Every structure is written in structure tokens, then in C-alpha cells.
Amino acid sequence: MPDDTPGELTELRARMAAFINDEVIPAEKVLGGRTPEARATLAALQERAKKLDLWILGHPAELGGKGLPLYDFALVNEIIGRSEYGQLAVGTYTMQDSIMLDLYASRAQRERWLKPLVNAEISxxxxxxxxxxxxxxxxxxxxxxxxxxxxxxxxxxxxxxxxxxxxxxxxxxxxxxxxxxxxxxxxxxxxxxxxxxxxxxxxxxxxxxxxxxxxxxxxxxxxxxxxxxxxGERGKGFTIAQRRLGPGRIFHCMRWLGQAQRAFELMVERANTRYAHGSLLAEKGEIRRYVAESAAEIQAARLMTLDAARRYDQDGQARLEISMVKFWGAQVLHNVVDRAIQVHGALGVTADTPLEAMYRRARYARIYDGPDEVHRMVVARKLLADVSRAPWAGLPA
The missing domain is CATH 2.40.110.10 (Butyryl-CoA Dehydrogenase, subunit A, domain 2)
Structure with missing residues (x-):
């Protein structure tokens, strides 16, 4: 947590962590099926989130949400992201589309689509x-x-x-x-x-x-x-898509942090309890390397995500920062989950842990909302044209 995080945000994160860890994650097995029980369980969790004042935190206040700035929401969304179903449970699943409609929808479109979208009545x-x-x-x-x-x-x-x-x-x-x-x-x-x-x-x-x-x-x-x-306007589809995808990419990176952190915790727990070849896995140099590298990569991705969110709050674009964290965050998620599976051995590729599902989603992450190669190209093109745009530009030499 940044040192200047307000006390109310710290308290909100604690309440969200309790809800995700104690109520959403234990329900994942049920939520994973397309059954009446899954739908009823999700509806119950959504009602619970509303009672706990954890509902639609990132949606604009004028639409009935809590209106958290993107930076503040990033600190909460990394907790929501610990579960694949977290954003559904707290009503933030639709934020990309809500932002898009809020910016470009006509009055009639807002009435028909935006209001029920924010209230999770439609998807x-x-x-x-x-x-x-x-x-x-x-x-x-x-x-x-x-x-x-x-x-x-x-x-x-x-x-x-x-x-x-x-x-x-x-x-x-x-x-x-x-x-x-x-x-x-x-x-x-x-x-x-x-x-x-x-x-x-x-x-x-x-x-x-x-x-x-x-x-x-x-x-x-x-x-x-x-x-x-x-x-919106005719011929403005590309602009509209970018205004949807920009914050959406930050949302993805926020969630990936939660997934990577959860995978890291599972890796550490396994290393501290699994005995093989004369010692616990935690005592072996290769496993310690996995832990250290994973911790460093997660923290780097976390700071880059927060920086992108801060910049987006300032200028509504943060294109360089978003492209940087999109390809870096996706790679970190893949790396950490892959190491966690390796530490779990055969258990890691079964559905007995969430790791195998995390691994599949981590592979998607390097393609959707712009493949890694395109985002690297964007970053290189911008910096080769103007090195003063580097994130550290302006700092004392």
C-alpha cells in the first residue's frame, strides 16, 4: 500500500478482502457451473455485496456507483481479481461498457441501456x-x-x-x-x-x-x-473503441495482480508444506528463486498498474503507460502461475486447485485487448520518436 493511502480506502480494501476471501472464493466451485444453483449463488453474493456497501464501486457516482477514481479503484480491484467471479459479485464486470456508454450514448440510449447495465440488470x-x-x-x-x-x-x-x-x-x-x-x-x-x-x-x-x-x-x-x-458520431468507432479499451486494459491488469498474488500465496504454502528429497521445497534454491522472482515481478507490475491508473486519472489517456503494463502484466501473470503449477507438481494441473484455470486465462491475457507484440510496438514507436515521453523523464539526472 502507498504510504499516503487514505484510511477509508484502507478500510474498504479490508472489507473487500474479507468478502472475496471468505465468501466468493469458497463459492467458486458452484459458480463455475451454468446451473440454477450457480445463478442463485451469484445473486445472493450480489445482494450481500450491496449490503456490505461493496457494490459498483468504480462506476460514476451520477450513475449510482461510488465514483472511485481509477487509482483508488486499482487498489480495490486487485483484491476483487483474486477470484474469477469477483467482478460479477460486486457489479464491476460491466465497467468498460458503462464508461463507453457514459461518454457517447444519447439520452435515449442511456435510459434504455446504461442505467440497467450499471445496476447489473443486463449485460x-x-x-x-x-x-x-x-x-x-x-x-x-x-x-x-x-x-x-x-x-x-x-x-x-x-x-x-x-x-x-x-x-x-x-x-x-x-x-x-x-x-x-x-x-x-x-x-x-x-x-x-x-x-x-x-x-x-x-x-x-x-x-x-x-x-x-x-x-x-x-x-x-x-x-x-x-x-x-x-x-456517438459516425466514423468515430475507432475513438470509441479506444476509450473503452484504455481503462479496460487497466482493469485487466488490476485483476491479473489479484490472480498472480493468489497463485503466489498458493506456491508459498505448497513450498512450506511439501517434503521431498530430504527437505521441504522451501529449502531448495530453485524454489527460492521462483519465490523471489515472482515477488519482484508482481511488485513491478503493481507499481506500473498504479502509475497507469494515476496517469489516466490525470489525462484520460495514459497510452504509453497502459501499453507498457498491458504486455508486462500479462507476462507476469503467466510467469507466476506457471511457477506455482511447477511447485505443485501433478496437483497443479488438476482442477483440485484454481491454478490450471488461472493458467488458461493467463494465456488469453497475452492476446486479447491487443497482443503483446502490438503493445511493445506502440511503446517502442512512441519512445523512439520522443524519448522525453519515457515514464521517468523529468526526474533529476
Missing amino acids: PSVGLTEPEVAGSDPTRIATTAVLDGDEWVINGHKWFTTGASRAAFTTVFARTDEDAANPHAAVSAIIVPAGTPGLEISRVLETMGDTEGDHCELRLTDVRVPADHLL
Whole structure:
């Protein structure tokens, strides 16, 4: 914890830790199934979070949330992230989309979508990625939307549209201006309600052995929605996506901290109790190296995440800091979970611990919301053009 952390934030973190560790984590086995019991358990946890005043902490106060600045929320969200289900239990799962709608939605869109979204009455999804083109290059989006009178007619193919099978709406990013001089001005964002004729969920993707995920493949065939379902301005889809993805990447890094910390604790516990080859694992040099390197990497990722959140609170962008922590945080999560599995041996690859599921999610982390290679490219390009933009620039030499 930073030395100047306010007492009320310290107290909030303690209450959140008690809720996640004592109530959410013990319920993970039940929450992992798509059953009535899982839904009832989640609903009960959400009601409990509301009673404990832990509900929608990061959402803007004017929308009914607690309005925590991103920096403060980072310190809380690393605790929420200890459980895969933490953000669902405390209502922060929808923050990326809530931020996007809060910035760009019309009054009617706010009433229909934003208010129930913040209250966890509905869930969203976003259609960006397409199987035929590189998802890391949004200028390649092939889905089209043509204005026909007072309706948009959308045709295209999306996948990894997470949550579409249970979402009330999907924000579809489509090409609306083929003749735009700037390729970043060719795409717009359009809200497509669930159940709209022509919107088909063709399958839920099986990913890395997970047959119950929610990464959906969509087909859009002559999908018609009213012209006023355009989100923000025409041709501003790239800007809208970035304003959603920027803080979203920080949210991911916050959660990854919680996952890495939990994996670290499991590794330490195992090392201190497992006896082999004449001593506890904790007494062996290689295992001590795992512990030391993991601790250093987690702390570095934590400080970088907090710095990115602080900068975002200042300028609403923090592009360099976000790209840096996105690829570093993803790699740290992967490294720490991998070492924890190694220390657990055969036990680590079973579902008897959360580590094997953490490992699968850690591998995703290096791809979604921009692959590591793209974020490294962004950082290098910015610094090669202007080294004074380095995070330590301006410090005494």
C-alpha cells in the first residue's frame, strides 16, 4: 500500500478482502457451473455485496456507483481479481461498457441501456474481432453498415464476442464510410439489441479445453436497426473503441495482480508444506528463486498498474503507460502461475486447485485487448520518436 493511502480506502480494501476471501472464493466451485444453483449463488453474493456497501464501486457516482477514481479503484480491484467471479459479485464486470456508454450514448440510449447495465440488470457484449482479418488491426474490419432511410443495415461476421449469448445488446463495430480518407474514420459503433432479426449466434467457441465459455461467433445478415442506434458520431468507432479499451486494459491488469498474488500465496504454502528429497521445497534454491522472482515481478507490475491508473486519472489517456503494463502484466501473470503449477507438481494441473484455470486465462491475457507484440510496438514507436515521453523523464539526472 502507498504510504499516503487514505484510511477509508484502507478500510474498504479490508472489507473487500474479507468478502472475496471468505465468501466468493469458497463459492467458486458452484459458480463455475451454468446451473440454477450457480445463478442463485451469484445473486445472493450480489445482494450481500450491496449490503456490505461493496457494490459498483468504480462506476460514476451520477450513475449510482461510488465514483472511485481509477487509482483508488486499482487498489480495490486487485483484491476483487483474486477470484474469477469477483467482478460479477460486486457489479464491476460491466465497467468498460458503462464508461463507453457514459461518454457517447444519447439520452435515449442511456435510459434504455446504461442505467440497467450499471445496476447489473443486463449485460453487454462488443463485436470487434472478426475471423477473416487480424483483430489487432481494427482498420481491417470487414463488417459493413449501410444507411437505408432511417435504418442501418448490417452484414458481417464476428467472433470472440464475449457474453453475446446472454447480453441484452451487442455494440457492433462496422465499416460505414468506405471512402474515408483516414482509415481510422471508416468505422462506426452501432448498438444491436439481442433478438434483432438477422443476428445469429452460430456457436459458442470451445477455447483451450473450456466447453462452457461465453466467447461467441456471430453472423449478421441484413440486420436492421434504427438510425438512432448509432453510438456517438459516425466514423468515430475507432475513438470509441479506444476509450473503452484504455481503462479496460487497466482493469485487466488490476485483476491479473489479484490472480498472480493468489497463485503466489498458493506456491508459498505448497513450498512450506511439501517434503521431498530430504527437505521441504522451501529449502531448495530453485524454489527460492521462483519465490523471489515472482515477488519482484508482481511488485513491478503493481507499481506500473498504479502509475497507469494515476496517469489516466490525470489525462484520460495514459497510452504509453497502459501499453507498457498491458504486455508486462500479462507476462507476469503467466510467469507466476506457471511457477506455482511447477511447485505443485501433478496437483497443479488438476482442477483440485484454481491454478490450471488461472493458467488458461493467463494465456488469453497475452492476446486479447491487443497482443503483446502490438503493445511493445506502440511503446517502442512512441519512445523512439520522443524519448522525453519515457515514464521517468523529468526526474533529476
